Amino acid sequence: MLIYSISKTKSEEFKLLSVYISFGLITDLFLSPISKKIFYSEYFAAHIFTFVEFFIFSLLFRAILKEKTKDLYFTVFSVVFTLIFVYENFILKNRGFDSLSVGTSNILLTINAIICLSQFFKKSKSENIFKPNFFILSSSVIYFSGTLFIYTLFNNYVGNKNFNDIYNLINPIVIAIRNSMLVVGIIISLSLKNKNNIIAI
Numbered sequence: 001m002l003i004y005s006i007s008k009t010k011s012e013e014f015k016l017l018s019v020y021i022s023f024g025l026i027t028d029l030f031l032s033p034i035s036k037k038i039f040y041s042e043y044f045a046a047h048i049f050t051f052v053e054f055f056i057f058s059l060l061f062r063a064i065l066k067e068k069t070k071d072l073y074f075t076v077f078s079v080v081f082t083l084i085f086v087y088e089n090f091i092l093k094n095r096g097f098d099s100l101s102v103g104t105s106n107i108l109l110t111i112n113a114i115i116c117l118s119q120f121f122k123k124s125k126s127e128n129i130f131k132p133n134f135f136i137l138s139s140s141v142i143y144f145s146g147t148l149f150i151y152t153l154f155n156n157y158v159g160n161k162n163f164n165d166i167y168n169l170i171n172p173i174v175i176a177i178r179n180s181m182l183v184v185g186i187i188i189s190l191s192l193k194n195k196n197n198i199i200a201i
Helices: 002-007 012-038 045-062 070-091 099-123 131-148 148-152 161-200
Strands: none
Touching: 012 045, 012 070, 012 131, 012 161, 045 070, 045 131, 070 099, 070 161, 099 131, 099 148, 131 148, 148 161
8 A cells, every 4th residue: 555655656756666665575575485496595586686776776866866967876876886786696606695786786875865965955945854855865875874884794794693693783773764764754745745635626
């Protein structure tokens, strides 16, 4: 129902978010089990998710950013990520957790989100700062920067108990904060839509 509500909005940002949420569910329900059964590893599904996640958020930030340089950011970041992804998956043939690709993705998306957030603050009045895009961008910075080190170091320290404890603590907390902020942004977006419809009537 939530995904349907998001997808029905006119906002390109929230349509992309609905695709992201839907793909996350598909990965958890279908791709991961298939990956475990056919490839004997859940990491194959994780590699696909990393690739899709990067491009969904890149398109999302491109839609939010109003500067003329948005196409340049999108192109440069996409080329850099794709090269790293190809290198890790097809040259190194990494079959474990894709730390290199995820680390690169998180760095690029954090930078992209900060650029968009900076522009948002410049153009928004202080009384109108709590708009849907604010929550999308802020939650993205928290998520991609907050999980950067634990995802990047995962392959090297996955067997270490201290690292596992830190990972199991940080990862769910960061994801919970991100999801909570996205829900707030979605609620604000839907309430604004309903308000506009009432006004229009």
